[in-house]
Amino acid sequence: MGSDHVPPVGSMAAMRPIPPDSPASHPPDWWRSAVIYQIYPRSFADGNGDGIGDLAGIRSRLPYLADLGVDAVWISPWYPSPMKDAGYDVSDYRGIDPAFGTLAEGEALITETHRLGLRILLDIVPNHTSDQHPWFQQALSAGPGSAERDRYIFRDGRGPGGDQPPNDWISQFGGPAWTRVTEPDGRPGQWYLRLYAPEQPDLNWQNSQVRAEFEAILRFWFDRGVDGFRIDVAHGLAKADGLPDRGDLPWPLPPVLEDAGAHSVADEDDVHPHWDRAAVHEIYRTWRKIADSYPDRRVFVAEAWVNRPHRLARYVRSDELHTAFNFDFLNTPWRAHLLHRTIDRTVAALGRVGAPPTWVLSNHDVVREVSRLARPQPDQPGRLWLEDLLPLPADYELGTRRARAAVLLMLALPGGAYIYQGEELGLPEVEDLPDGARQDPVFEQTGRKRRGRDGSRVPLPWSGDRPPYGFSPAGATRPPWLPQPADWADLTVAAQDDQAGSMLALYRQALRIRADLPALGDGGMRWRESPVGTLVFAREPGFCCLANVSADPVAVPEASTPILGSGPLTSDGRVPADTTVWLSLAA
Numbered sequence: 001m002g003s004d005h006v007p008p009v010g011s012m013a014a015m016r017p018i019p020p021d022s023p024a025s026h027p028p029d030w031w032r033s034a035v036i037y038q039i040y041p042r043s044f045a046d047g048n049g050d051g052i053g054d055l056a057g058i059r060s061r062l063p064y065l066a067d068l069g070v071d072a073v074w075i076s077p078w079y080p081s082p083m084k085d086a087g088y089d090v091s092d093y094r095g096i097d098p099a100f101g102t103l104a105e106g107e108a109l110i111t112e113t114h115r116l117g118l119r120i121l122l123d124i125v126p127n128h129t130s131d132q133h134p135w136f137q138q139a140l141s142a143g144p145g146s147a148e149r150d151r152y153i154f155r156d157g158r159g160p161g162g163d164q165p166p167n168d169w170i171s172q173f174g175g176p177a178w179t180r181v182t183e184p185d186g187r188p189g190q191w192y193l194r195l196y197a198p199e200q201p202d203l204n205w206q207n208s209q210v211r212a213e214f215e216a217i218l219r220f221w222f223d224r225g226v227d228g229f230r231i232d233v234a235h236g237l238a239k240a241d242g243l244p245d246r247g248d249l250p251w252p253l254p255p256v257l258e259d260a261g262a263h264s265v266a267d268e269d270d271v272h273p274h275w276d277r278a279a280v281h282e283i284y285r286t287w288r289k290i291a292d293s294y295p296d297r298r299v300f301v302a303e304a305w306v307n308r309p310h311r312l313a314r315y316v317r318s319d320e321l322h323t324a325f326n327f328d329f330l331n332t333p334w335r336a337h338l339l340h341r342t343i344d345r346t347v348a349a350l351g352r353v354g355a356p357p358t359w360v361l362s363n364h365d366v367v368r369e370v371s372r373l374a375r376p377q378p379d380q381p382g383r384l385w386l387e388d389l390l391p392l393p394a395d396y397e398l399g400t401r402r403a404r405a406a407v408l409l410m411l412a413l414p415g416g417a418y419i420y421q422g423e424e425l426g427l428p429e430v431e432d433l434p435d436g437a438r439q440d441p442v443f444e445q446t447g448r449k450r451r452g453r454d455g456s457r458v459p460l461p462w463s464g465d466r467p468p469y470g471f472s473p474a475g476a477t478r479p480p481w482l483p484q485p486a487d488w489a490d491l492t493v494a495a496q497d498d499q500a501g502s503m504l505a506l507y508r509q510a511l512r513i514r515a516d517l518p519a520l521g522d523g524g525m526r527w528r529e530s531p532v533g534t535l536v537f538a539r540e541p542g543f544c545c546l547a548n549v550s551a552d553p554v555a556v557p558e559a560s561t562p563i564l565g566s567g568p569l570t571s572d573g574r575v576p577a578d579t580t581v582w583l584s585l586a587a
């Protein structure tokens, strides 16, 4: 290859579109390579102008998603909900929240999505319901020892008068994981477990009615054509008998055992009293049978925050779930040796069970990657909260350059990938939301110590030069439910649409090429020797990816021709720092 720049994004001939209903667009193992786009319905598009995204908004933007080139959408919960945790507190699993639309609109959306050649996954929330779910209301009025209470996890308190929580478990949102109820006779009574907000009581998965109900809910939506589910808190459904104290056990577990080599996967079975316990797997085996009973086989993706890929692999054994989010990748700093290690561990662990890896950079629970990557990168992998990042100097241009490089790396790796809405626009985290606007229960539940996740949930900018940036239609009656920044005019879909070199153009280009190249998606990869600070791997036939995570430019491999770059090459044809190139290799 000479000293030419990588062809600018957008200059390549359009790839051949696959007609929506051709068999090629629906291979039975489509999920092994799929790129799935997460729609967070409150923040995607507002059809009726009340400031909240809705199904009419999603429907109007489906062509945008088809054009983007994703294979499927996953819609975060759309069910009726008091919205104490933005819909992850479900009060009716068979309906649609009136703020979003109606069941008929949901059915039309499923049909329309299919018509455009896309699959559609919903989000199922089996660990907990809303406290307004009829079952929980029945449990409250039926009293201690009742069959109604057995669907949840009620216990007497400890200490004199039972006024201490039954154990030391803590809520993911801060504070104790237990709430005390007032019994029907007006006296302070039992406590119920809720690993998240007080309005999200945990279900008891040892109760057969709970199991039967969720199996029926799966069927309800499968019968309406839904192609699969993302399973919320998939690692949390089973709790240890007797609900023993957790003590100071950290989560995830420290890597000591594994790194010392004295480790077997079973060593970590049932270590934690409520995360990643062996008993969850039996539930998913049953669910898999239900999915497989449909002729066109429906699929699952697990949201399981577990202890690295060797544990994740257990969720995707051949008779369990199909895929699982690879949060280890998301939690890996932009450092070559750490990325290399995460990729190796992932590919090896999932390969052992025959499951495809998946890759994810972002979702509605984490700080957006532009803002993470804008900061100096830590030495170790781990979840970064906004509070961790705010004290660090931020260079958003650098963050954007790295985010571009990261997505080309991600889309070149074997298996499938997840894209969170707005990622394709290069949106940064909104780090300075006014406290009064914050909605995430994490904020109040931590005594305002953690700001929470609202900064990644700000409504999308579609067009125009000021809020609501086309998120709501002209004449909207309310502003967007979270305020949008004043400086997002250049990040709108309209602004990036025809702009060669925009983040949106890069995503479109990369997804088209990915769909067209047999080397990409499911399959193997082979590392090639490369300078320190770079990741270079080949995929058959004839593809090579080079990510330069070092501070200096590096040469491209011999006999390679650039297909796409996350940024221009240097004038002497090398790949600059924080840049990824896709290359085709001479046979």
Ligand code: NOJ
Binding pocket: 085, 088, 125, 196, 232, 233, 303, 364, 365
């Ligand atoms: C994971 C979801 O992604 C998150 O948004 C939610 O708060 C918790 N599960 C509880 O459902």
Ligand code: CA
Binding pocket: 046, 047, 048, 049, 050, 051, 052, 053, 054, 099
């Ligand atoms: Ca609306």
